[in-house]
Amino acid sequence: MMDFLRLLARNRLAFAGLIVMGVVVALAILTPILPLAPPDVTNTANRFQPVLSEGAWLGTDHLGRDLLSRLMWGTRLSVAVGFAAALIAATLGAGIGIVAGFYGGRTDNIIMRGIDMLMAFPYILLALAIVAALGPGLMNALIAVAAVNIPFFARNIRGITVGIAHKEFVDAARLSGMKDARIILSEVLPNVIPVIVIAMSTTVGWMILETAGLSFLGLGSQPPQADLGSMLGEARSALITNPHTSVVPGAMILVIVMAINLLGDGVRDALDPRLKSGALSRPMPATKVDRKTIPYQGDNTDDSLLNIRALETQFHVKNRVYRAVGGVDLRVAPGQCLGLIGESGSGKSVTALSVMGLVASPPGVITGGAAYYKGEDLIGAPYKTLRALRGDRISYIFQDPLATLHPLYTIGDQLAEAIRVHHPVSRGEARARAVDLLKSVRIPNAESRANSYPHELSGGMRQRVGIAMALANDPDVIIADEPTTALDVTVQAQILSLLNDLRRERGLAIIFITHDFGVVAQLCDHVAVMYAGRIVEHGPTNDILRAPAHPYTARLMACVPELGQGRRELAAIPGLPPMVDQLPAGCAFAPRCDMASAACKTGDIALGTTQTGRAVRCLTPHTTAPVEVEV
Amino acid sequence: MSTALKLTDLSKVFPVGKRLFGPPKAQVRAVQPVTLSVEAGETLGIVGESGCGKSTLARMLVGLLPPSTGTIEIDGQPLDNADPALFGRKIQYVFQDPISSLNPRKTIRQIMEAPLRHLHGMGPSERAARIAEIFAAVNLRPEFLDRYPHEFSGGQAQRIGIARALAADARILILDEPVSALDVSVQAQVLNLLADLKQKFGLTYLFISHDLAVVEAVSDRVAVLYFGSVVEVGPADQVFAKPRHPYTKLLSESAPVVGRPLTAPEGRETELPDPLNPPKGCAFCARCPNAGPECRDQVPPLTQQDDGVWTACFHPL
Structure with a gap:
């Protein structure tokens, strides 16, 4: 979680979005206990008060209601509806997508063709149709917005699930005796959740806009209840004479949607493993070079290219x-x-x-x-x-x-x-x-x-x-x-x-x-x-294969089975190669070598030359030839 | 010795170009009818090149794929049910890629508990005891149990995969290329561990690999697969040393061996037959140096030769 926040904070715009959104959500939660005028009490004598007038900082609307109070209550409602719609759409869409992707075949075909049909309608038309069928009202607008966004989630999640359902760990779960429902819940779902969160974070803003759109058309929240869309809709008739009544809710929508989208982008970048591993940084055309000295070429006697x-x-x-x-x-x-x-x-x-x-x-x-x-x-x-x-x-x-x-x-x-x-x-x-x-x-x-x-x-x-x-x-x-x-x-x-x-x-x-x-x-x-970034032995192939001088070479060769030697116990090398960010002092192979002495673990060991003219980086190289390898 | 695993005419056909209604456009026979038996305590090696159907065969054996024809018998009892949980108690599978066979979002303990809970219905204390026992057997430290798969190297992850297969308490393990994703020094560690476990628990192995040398080093008997069918079965020391089928000979001559000069053992233009348009007779016929006219028209049956090796060839070497 801290890692996630740190990654998010690296993206300054996303961090700004997070702060703005935090403030908006905090204010929306605190609205009922703030000392605000009642939002729905009309006072026509006081209508169209300008901004910064006494008792009403943001003025009043065409019925004389306090705009600040209506804005706060409206924001509270709009944000709640937007998040609720996103949550519903994500849950249903992800459920459909996981089932389609997991079972594949005909199930997938039928479900996804249904989703395609939903997507074939322009989304606002579809939302209007749903509201028309259910009747106007905020709850119905919420249902319409959620339904319209289900295909987006279903398609996204289905794609991811298809990839996961064919992973070997799903087969392994099956062999462990798990049933399909349990595999979906305990194996597939945890791997899909990051994608759902990413998809949600980028669509919440969109859903708030859509709900506002429906309310603007009078199909969402019903008077006198305020939400950002209906406030805009009511202010429309006074757009020229009293612009502040439409600017106030409009600016709020702008701020919320901008903040959410910036935050959503940041969340996506922070959660997406490909972007996290540095795919966003553009590599240079050639590797960076930072060297103190340039080694001399040496005598080029053998015409090396x-x-x-x-x-x-x-x-x-x-x-x-x-x-x-x-x-x-x-x-x-x-x-x-x-x-x-x-x-x-x-x-x-x-x-x-x-x-x-x-x-x-x-x-x-x-x-x-x-x-x-x-x-x-x-x-x-x-x-x-x-x-x-x-x-x-x-x-x-x-x-x-x-x-x-x-x-x-x-x-x-x-x-x-x-x-x-x-x-x-x-x-x-x-x-x-x-x-x-x-x-x-x-x-x-x-x-x-x-x-x-x-x-x-x-x-x-x-x-x-x-x-x-x-x-x-x-x-x-x-x-x-x-x-x-x-x-x-x-x-x-x-x-x-x-x-x-x-x-x-x-x-x-x-x-x-x-x-x-x-x-x-x-x-x-x-x-x-090579071992741990250095050459440990170098020489003519036949000589090395006949009589490896470095213990690592010898043991590496011994643990490779070779055709024609029949059934046998292999001479494995215990342990693992060292990590190259924490190389031991001295010989890197010493911890796994059975010939290592105290001298092997201190100081640098040079690539020396043996009597037979072979380069070996070892203090105690093998000098006699093992007889197993015939050349 | 008793027969631990017996396959009779097991085959798999995949439809190609599925349509919503009606039959598919074509069919690919990934595995031709295969009949094989594995004795209890034996290691049967299965070798073949990519696309020869080894993995399809293995997945049918553990119930991950329903066979198109044929039956599987374990200890003399037929296994017809396509429920992997039933298979799971008798036959288990070790995957090729150790990391991707472990769910990245589960701890090793959760992964290890799954077969104990779902196949054997063990309670928490029983599970803990059993896991400790298995971890000791595969040389893994108990503190690994609370870590996640990405914290392990390939060799350690493969030990965990083997431990999970052991947890199901099955007597037969299908090892599908268990070491091909590992480095050679680690590969030897895992192969030796498998040999130890076999001794300790009296297991039967089906060892699938494309690496002839590895198969030879671990197997009692070897079956060679080509284009979905078994072309040769025999004792491991005999099959590669004295191959009777021309394809086995080609395989063993192609494997790079220290001290053998580099030669291309066959013409460079040869390609595998097309699965959508399989040859009528022997599938190896187009690459075979001693193919006769009957090879083009008839599929040679698997017959026992004078030295006890079974070969599907009209002109065994």
């Missing part, structure tokens, strides 16, 4: 600093494939995205290091330079091609666009190259497939398009972030051999991010193992 030096990337969220990447050195030469292996949260993807400044800022900040592409530092390079290189010289393949391809354009158009961004070629030429690219990733019937939309392709085919996109401008370096994780094994084998052929044919340098040792073994020449 991409040379990452001491890269450090952090996420600054509120007062916390997440050290996602804590000093990573990597290099790849043409035709080389470097595997970057690690568990989730080890910083492998952030390393890859930092190279081209693709980490979202805020909250991402590159706090140190450099990434030299052909001797030119990319970290902190101007956006124009980065943009020219992105997708042209250095390109990415992502895990989920369905999320990276645009659903509304054909794959041929998307490939052609990727080419035309970097090369001034004609549409036809780009199109022809796109088809060639699809052929080069072995998509059958490339000409006709170029006209397909992403959803028309299978997962394997989409990932081929992702690879074709990465190849579009004949890049030097491809960074592939778990490109086969979402694919089936038979498709994975096809994609891996395709990538392998491409790097041999075109001399591509590939950085291949994965968590699968089998994939690394088959594709990569070198492998770097």
